[in-house]
Amino acid sequence: MIDGKALGALVRATLRTRIAQSGRKVRLDAVLVGNDRSAAIYAQNQAKNCAEAGIEYHLHTLPAASGYDEIAGRILLMNTEDSIRAIMLHVPLPAGIDAERVQSLIAPEKDVEGVNPANIGNVVYGRRSLVPCTALAALEMIESTGITLRGARCVVVGASNIVGKPIAVLLMRSEATVISANKFTANISSLTREADVVIAAAGVAALVKPDWIRPGAVVIDVGINRVTGADGKGVTVGDVDPAVAEVAGWMSPVPGGVGPMTVAMLLRNVAEAALR
Ligand code: NAD
Numbered sequence: 001m002i003d004g005k006a007l008g009a010l011v012r013a014t015l016r017t018r019i020a021q022s023g024r025k026v027r028l029d030a031v032l033v034g035n036d037r038s039a040a041i042y043a044q045n046q047a048k049n050c051a052e053a054g055i056e057y058h059l060h061t062l063p064a065a066s067g068y069d070e071i072a073g074r075i076l077l078m079n080t081e082d083s084i085r086a087i088m089l090h091v092p093l094p095a096g097i098d099a100e101r102v103q104s105l106i107a108p109e110k111d112v113e114g115v116n117p118a119n120i121g122n123v124v125y126g127r128r129s130l131v132p133c134t135a136l137a138a139l140e141m142i143e144s145t146g147i148t149l150r151g152a153r154c155v156v157v158g159a160s161n162i163v164g165k166p167i168a169v170l171l172m173r174s175e176a177t178v179i180s181a182n183k184f185t186a187n188i189s190s191l192t193r194e195a196d197v198v199i200a201a202a203g204v205a206a207l208v209k210p211d212w213i214r215p216g217a218v219v220i221d222v223g224i225n226r227v228t229g230a231d232g233k234g235v236t237v238g239d240v241d242p243a244v245a246e247v248a249g250w251m252s253p254v255p256g257g258v259g260p261m262t263v264a265m266l267l268r269n270v271a272e273a274a275l276r
Helices: 004-020 038-055 070-080 099-102 117-125 133-143 164-174 187-194 242-246 260-276
Strands: 029-032 056-062 087-089 151-159 177-181 197-200 216-222 225-228 234-237
Touching: 004 038, 004 133, 004 260, 029 038, 029 070, 029 260, 038 056, 038 260, 056 070, 070 087, 070 099, 087 099, 117 164, 133 164, 133 197, 133 216, 133 260, 151 164, 151 187, 164 177, 164 197, 177 187
Parallel strands: 029 056, 029 087, 151 177, 151 197, 197 216
Antiparallel strands: 225 234
């Protein structure tokens, strides 16, 4: 198992030392609009994670009734503040406000989630600084297994702008041979069975089955799906059937895999933005 919690804790400890040694103050400024419960819980956890890494956390809350102009105005103001070096926007935004449009206003050098199209472009051009955090987490977890990516056959199941596509590009940059699959790809299991690395990022519970995987392959599960468990209660599962663990050489669990590592990668991006 690739333990995302342990890897994440290691990243936070390393950051803490790096930030302390820099002698500089590192802070993350997050914008939360409205009263979405899951976003508020996420923000609370983020404050805790920041503290553990020695990062100050400033939460800017805007009322649920805020319109595009108010949210955009706040972001633009934060872009001009010298003391603010790292900005993120909690989603979802209130209904009717296009999150991508707001995200594209975040100054690229302060965009620690890597959601401004300029940063996605930087990923393609090979500048690694502010890469979307989930993609970075997946890559770090693959690298933690010690596999040589150059020449490795990788299949990324799922091709969204913020997860699947950046993962595929990061793998291409490591000179892997990459197949990007999506819901229209025919017979995906025939592709994954040939792969050294399979990344599941489709948002479909238990999509990847044991007979999709070559024995010994690295399997990274990005999926986060809420399903009803046998006891009738809600449970979080990934895109990979847990039975894949019997076949894979390495596998990241859900929960406790890509999720906590993504949080750690955000903090690393915060340090990058602040200390560069
Ligand atoms: P999305 O819905 O934007 O994109 C899904 C992609 O998967 C699309 O390219 C679609 O064509 C493809 N797809 C859908 N069904 C498929 C199928 N049956 N076979 C092959 N491909 C299929 O989703 P997203 O935002 O990329 O998120 C994907 C998953 O990752 C979700 O479960 C999401 O909750 C999770 N996620 C996790 C993290 C994390 O930190 N762990 C972060 C972001 C997203």
